[in-house]
Amino acid sequence: MQERTITPGIFLLTAVCGLIDATTFLALGNVFAEIMTGNLMFLAFEIGQGEGRAALPTYAVPLVTFSVGAVGGGYLLRSARFPGRRRHPFVAVAVLIALALALTIAWQPVAGSVSAMVVVGVLAFAMGIQNAAVLHHLIPDVATNVMTLTLVRLLSNLSIIGGDNARWRFRVTSLTTFFVAAALGAALVRLGPAAGLAAALAVYLIALPFLMLARSPSDPVSA
Secondary structure, X not given: OOOOEOXXXXXXXXXXXXXXXXXXXXXXXXXXXXXXXXHHXXXXXXXXXXXXXXXXXXXXXXXXXXXXXXXXXXXXXXXXXXXXXXXXXXXXXXXXXXXXXXXXXXXXXXXXXXXXXXXXXXXXXXXXXXXXXXHHOOXXXXXXXXXXXXXXXXXXXXXXXXXXXXXXXXXXXXXXXXXXHHHHHHHHHHHOHHHHHHHHHHHHHHHHHHHHHOEOOOOOOOO
16 A cells, blocks of 8 residues: 655645735735745835835734744754654644634734734744744645745756656646635635635645655655
8 A cells, every 4th residue: 555645735735825825915914924035025125115114013023923933843843852743843833823713713803903913923933833844844846835946947847948847747736736725815815814714724634634644755764
């Protein structure tokens, strides 16, 4: 019997990223909880336009909390104090998404408000942990957020220009999954931010058995 792989779980995390970023950008204040490139660019634009002081708090929230999450996730994955618990960060992310959903339902935050930024901070913290975990359990050409590089790898290896089309299915699936999930997230937030986060949590819970139990490239090879 073929051993189950973590790959489907990582693909589902790609969908989670699209849903969460659509929700935070469209419903919580024009910021991303997961794509830090976008936040850095927007902050740079505001600074260049002379509005950096006003914009800094908005973009500092996801940038700082994501960074703290990435550090914390890296510690959990590498610390000798937590041997055999390299999958536990995925559980932490699920709990944090559930917390963000609960806060959203309770507070009904308005875009750009303090309550909205608290929700964004919780989600960005979760996404920092998730990115550290995905990097540890890396599946080649299965991307959760680096779609520019994924697109370049796909197009620069096309057979019509002499490439070998290696792993093109993984690259196309990553790009398609992210696009469809972001579009779905954009549609759901018309019902309110809780709808997008509920969908993200549901997808995460489907992914969790793969993330926790399936074979990962980082697992030791059995004799």
